[in-house]
Amino acid sequence: MKYQVKPLPQVNLPELRTVGKPLRKVDAMGKAVGDTVYAGDYSMPRMLHGKVFRSKQSSARITRLDVSKARALPGVACVITGFDVPNARLVSDMPGQTGQKQRAGSDVPVLASEQVRFYGEPIALVAAETLEIADKALSLIEIDYEPLPGVYDPLEAMKPGAPVVTPPDNIVARWKIRKGSMESGFEQADLIVENTFRIPYQEHAYLEPEAGVAWIDERGAITIRVSTQVIEHFRTIARAVGVRQNKIHIQGTMVGGGFGGKEDITIEIYLALLAKHTARPVKMVYTREESFLAHAKRHPYVIKHRTGVKNNGQITASKIEMISDSGAYPYLSPYVLLYTTVMAPGPYRIDNVQVDAISVATNNPYTSAFRGFGGPQACFAYEQQMDDIARQLGLDPLDVRKVNYLRTGDCTATGQVIESATWLEETATRAMAALGEQTPDYGSVKIGQGFASYFQSYGRITWMHDTSQAWVGLELDGTVTIRAGVPDLGAGQANSLCQIAAEVLGVPLERVTIYTTDSALTPLSGTSTATRQLYMSGNATLMAATNVRNVLLNRASKHFEEEIEALDIADGKAFNKSDPSQTLDLVDLAKMCASEGMHLSNLALFKAPFTDPINPETGQGQVWPDFTFGSFAAEVAVDTETGEVTILKAAACHDIGRAINRAAAEGQIIGGGMQGLGYGLMENLIVKEGVIKTPSLSEYLIPTSMDYPNIQAIILESGTGLGPFGAKGIGEPALTPAAPAVASAIANALGVSIPEIPITPEKVLAALDLP
Amino acid sequence: MQSEIELYRPQNLAEALTLLADYGPDGTPLAGGTNIVVELRDGHHNCKSLVDLSHLMELRGINQQNGYIVIGGGTTITELIDHPLIGAHAGILREAARLFANPLVRNRATVAGNLVDASPAADTAPPLLALNAEVQLMSQAATRWIRLEDFITGVRKTLLQPGELMFAIRLPVPSDRSAGAYNKVGLRKADAISVLSAAVMIELDDAGLCKQTGIALGAVAPKPFRAYEAEALLFGKVLGPELITEAARLAAEASRPIDDIRGTAAYRKRVVAVTVRRLLTKAVEVLK
């Protein structure tokens, strides 16, 4: 074994009855037997089929658009162009329920009518009686383009005289961090290490492409049943469609994978416009190829690190420059860039930090949210940099990290004090230990082990003033109902709330039913993004359930003639802790409360910490509520003759604070890890002049179950998170360290590192060919 | 998307041949559909009538006849994996079948469909070429045998005539003194189109000299092909490491790959040499 496993500090977490157990998720059966009605499974009488007509140019003026033949085709109910809806604009700002200021230039025409800025940009909408007729109508739309100069490389786009995608210039966002002094930091250094890292696009490749059905209900509200991570988009949709906010009703469905790709508005506005214009139900389901064209990708970055270090590995200065490709429209690029900026130095204590980050517009596919939200790109760069520092100093990679790892009470580069546990060495040594002895080299195959550590925020940016609501009620038969606007992406968001309510109200999980993701009928809980649902809605549910519990205990204390503190509720009964044979069934207790007019339900609002924005000149200030820490380790076999890389073993260790459902948490760790390994080794979105050359799943390859070994998921529970029962978040963090860990293992096998993912066989051979 | 196609489901081989004869160039055989259906959906196939052969038992099955292994054209890739005759006499074909697509596709995809589709990356072609396979083409009027090597003429081009179907594929049963090896290089371990694939067969005489060879390559030229220069070098010699390396180099030289989204031509050439060297070495090991 390479490293001594670092012992954990003593943690005394109370044993709970439901929370922490790997119980079967409440949504599991519906999925297993096919009862879950996903967005694309839904149909209505008299339903039309919608299609989008898209640009076949990356940068062009539209000189003629003629939809008359499409309109005249029998069976076509309507064709809508940008000329029909001149005010329809999609404000691609941070989604959600908080009303921060709108960024300039962030609004996108829903349908382009004068100019197209990326290949695939929507130009017209069609609704027809059948899918075949809708397709035929698309082929009858006539369009002429006058090509405009395009810009496809962010570095080119920053140069004077480069084509401007949207005036005034191509700079979409900038962030800076200034902490300490570069001059003195580099002066103290014994060695300066410099590297440039290139990190690519990634496609979400969710199983379920964008899908939904919209209709006008009997109140005149446009109801949109859709697969989305954000039901709060109803406000933006209302503005784009030109109706009042309470006339858009989002019925979110169980989501067949989101990963950030359903964080921006997808098809909602198209469906709403078509339903409004035809007054009939309209369905739209993207094909896989259209899904590739239509939604954002993970941002490619170029990241430069210049690090000053002492001979013992201690970092004295870190100067980082980064450029991201925002594509043709900003969407969430400014926020993703902020994440990358703040996480850029890694989970290390550094007194002197300077980060300069820019996001640049190009005529490439647009980029926005993707699991990790800028964190994985930062992590790939800082962890490769740490490995290179170790190599150049002749030190072990863990030793270099150990002297720098953040500790509780330390400050991040923006001056935010970390109050929770920072189990970095604890996770790194456990992940490495799980790999066991290193397999020996054989023939031309070289074996290597490596790891990466990370920190990643959970919860939204604190100046977004994030809130979440949940409603919990006890029914008269002792069952529990939860209402919360949480979209469930398949990660168990809804189930976790059920386990929390079951714990607090002392009922078995089967007695809890949850209603989710409805903008009109469930209290708004905010977005299923930013690894925030367990933290935010988990806390809101905990509050609401606790308030109901208090009502019950109050009444029970009268019944037992005991103090509240002497009582507890479990297995559907209130009981006296000192004499558990004294019980009162919840059904009876609920009836007593109801007949006395006591409130058996509660609507709670949980607020994250609210702060002011960071200082724009120095980046100083709090950015997020807290962070998750962890490490990923991998052992690889590299065929030095063919460049093929096989992952032999993989392990991930994360301190998730507290596991609410252990099986679901392991699922996140394994699934996120696989997605990160694919990002590091395989996934290759080839884009030429703004056109995706790998626009399907036979060309853009993602890992299959044959490709990577099982990831050993090691869950640590410090109990120090801000979520319910001390939980942190794991949805996004799970992905972040996988790609750098595998890159590190490859470098360990070969003795040369490859500063660019995906590490394809050709890149391996090219690296080996270097003198 | 295409909406108007006629689909025929003949009850037996004779009906199928009649339909194909009647429709001539407008009639397209349909087997597993794992190429055709994909192309129809993409609008890349403009056939008018499909003649479904997938349920015709006459086209199925694998047996041994007169010194040949005969494989019905409608045999699925899964059946290749499972059949004892293939395991015993055509291990390289079995290996190619094992690395082919994914279990769902393998259950539908047929050998004839793979060969008639004639993609440069058709994975059954290199092992069948190395095994000196012939294909049997049948029309209402006549039946003919053609060497597989001649059958595929270019990128997705074959000698199949309108009205014909591929009834069977046969390969001479290799001698006991022969061994083979196969590998497919893809960008992932399942469901990947070949970056390149290679199959080798060698037969040694009693003195241990190379008596017969078959070295075939896929995805590195407009069509899967035999590397005869490399084979010629080996003939009549003891297969030592240097000779094998030189033959592998000749095989790489004979390949004419292109740059595409899966790899560059330079990478393919380089890895052909590595792969052929390893496969020959492995086959020689087996015979030791």
Ligand SMILES: Cc1cc2nc3c(=O)[nH]c(=O)nc-3n(C[C@H](O)[C@H](O)[C@H](O)COP(=O)(O)OP(=O)(O)OC[C@H]3O[C@@H](n4cnc5c(N)ncnc54)[C@H](O)[C@@H]3O)c2cc1C
């Ligand atoms: C997801 C996926 C993965 C794939 N992976 C691979 C892979 O790894 N390797 C590989 O080589 N291929 C692969 N393919 C391609 C395809 O599966 C194979 O080429 C398969 O063998 C085609 O057989 P089929 O029976 O489905 O042919 P079909 O699609 O039915 O037909 C293909 C062609 O053959 C003709 N044809 C079929 N049967 C006959 C016959 N008896 N006589 C005359 N003509 C006939 C048809 O007219 C058509 O032109 C893949 C396809 C998919 C969809």
